[in-house]
Amino acid sequence: MRREEGGENHMSNEIENPLLPKSSGRVTGTASAAQTLGNIIVSIVGTGVLGLPFAFRVAGWLAGCLGVMIAGLSTYYCMLLLIQCRDKLVSEDTSSTETKTYGDLGYKCMGKAGRFLTEFLIFTSQCGGSVAYLVFIGQNLFSIFKSYTSLTYRSFIFLVVPVQILLSWINSLSALAPFSIFADICNVLAMTLVVKEDVQKILGGEFSFSDRKAVSSNIRGLPFAGGMAVFCFEGFGMTFALESSMRERGRFSKLLAQAFTGITLVYVTFGFFGFMAYGDDTKDIVTLNLPKDWSSIAVQMGLCVALIFTFPIMVHPVHEIIEGSLKKSSFFQTHPCISYDNNSTTRLGKFMIYISRAILVVALAAIASFIPGFGAFTSLVGSTLCALVSFVLPALYHLILLGSSLNFWQRSLDVCILLCGLLFAVNGTYNSIVGV
Template structure:
């Protein structure tokens, strides 16, 4: 029997009181007391993360004009597609689609909708947590390498392991709304280190920025593959859609003031912060270092040592929170299936064991393949474009059925077509980047 059918059967077999009791325990639907500004910092935490540090590298792969255009166009398109998801959250009167795949299942049917959304949403969330393990470990190692040079011999693997240990503790947070303190701190850190990257890139750039700018590769195949990878890197930077419905689910809703009102207010603030951070870091980083910029711009910065160390520690604090924002929907899915399909009793012990196993598994994967730039491109194209560009448009066209050639019809198709192109080519560039990086890599180094 298929997973979607099994889930529906399990839901039907439970009495309304049992189902409501489960919803009150699950991390996504347990609390609906969030304020509008919670959605701001949840969205900032989800977006201004590892992706922003890779944007100067993406410009080095695409060049000035194509790179900046790609960032701006992606911002516009994903701003629109996020609006679509917000509007669809309660488009059926009296019903809330608390989870992305619930919306897909309602609009496109139990099988088609479930399998269109669920696997890709899960890939985005799992991939994000893997990348954040790598980012957290690399940033913490850089922090100690700068302040305590005697520790440079300590392997990056051990720093990732330490990051995983802290995540095991944080993963016991009962529900999404209880993450507000962690997420707000993470959002603040993301803004701070973005500004540090911007200011310090400008300072170093005034001293010795390149006399000319091109792209990293000097061969046609290299340029093509790099461009593919850069498209995925930019797509990765706009990954917040995979948790948008779950964030909105934490907001209260009434007939007079549906959840889309505070959610949209929060997103307006978040997306303003996003574009400021993205363009400032991307442009200053590429301007300062040209094609020599690393796939994590903070790694490229050299002075002043104390400020670079602090910025890397800010990244570490940020990814502690962003890991949890992306992991919480995964925990929700795991716990739903453990209770509904395997008849486990909702308990703290169930959370402790299931969530700890998940964190350990993604941490192990991060230790085995810590290729930051390649991971951004590969995962960005593989699933991030789908959840942020393609699926919202597909759901809107089927749910709202806009007139052909109307604004929303055209905008939805533009998102779908451009998203499909990136989804096809970006993983190719990402795989090549990983393969090239792997030639000089030793396992658990």
């Protein structure tokens, strides 16, 4: 599952949290090429893939295929821009503290405002991904049990809140990491089941290819689907951590290209087959289209259980940022009942931290309960937060740091990505809110 988001978000302790301050000095990575490849896939592939068939329904199968490929290529290129920016800073001053996070890069380019902007966007994108998880869980549980109970979609979201609060109190991400692997296995099973259903419909002659539109006549459908495609490639905040973890860093660009090629191919195939299977009846979460037999219900339940246990990983960076702000506050540092002289927290201080985590989970659940649909929300997050984090900021920082050394075409490409990213964010936001 994604992470999203960003998320980024299903990494073991070997890949450190991209939003938190790190120790100085460049540490040699220990991950092999195979391990790094696995980490890249886990960081990028997530819940959003289950909304791709709906994106193809909105945009058309040809427009959907092109949109996913453009989103994948653009994300890959902008990740390389970040690596170039970091390498430029290291080459200029090898004695300075290494730029290890996206926020560090923002600080080097634009000072405190750059760090705040970068980390704020990643912070909100993590929250958006967390809300998407809860929406997914609520919609799937409601679909499974609606004929057996009078509970509403919102009720199912709040039913899992106590479990999410308890899990959020676990400080060790390594204890939750196995559930991330379980989530991705369930993701693969869900995609396999959808493709199986599609093949059965094709062999049974239950659909006509001519009935599946190649390009939507609804102009607003294209940026809407584009937002969902961008959401599927989140995990941008993990760029530095992924590259730094690799033993042979010089091979990272090639490895990243291989990963993006494979992921993009899977995304295109899954979105295409899902749309072909269900056509205009394709729902915003394609698992809701599956027949109500034991295998489909098992996959849906598996996805929900996996997301319940991986939700704390997605929201963990948000907890860390909030708690970091609390611990730096004068009230927290000076109050004798909360903090010792060495800034270690007392039991009361830890209790306040646990309360802040519980409040955050309840707040995210409250937001999720008002989200009308998974597809519209993921498109909104992809069009705004993910587009700004993945395209606008990398191009801007690349121009700031390397603009004078770039040729005309390189600068033009950066400016094009910057402007297109901004236009995409504005237009995509409008279309997501207005609806398609």
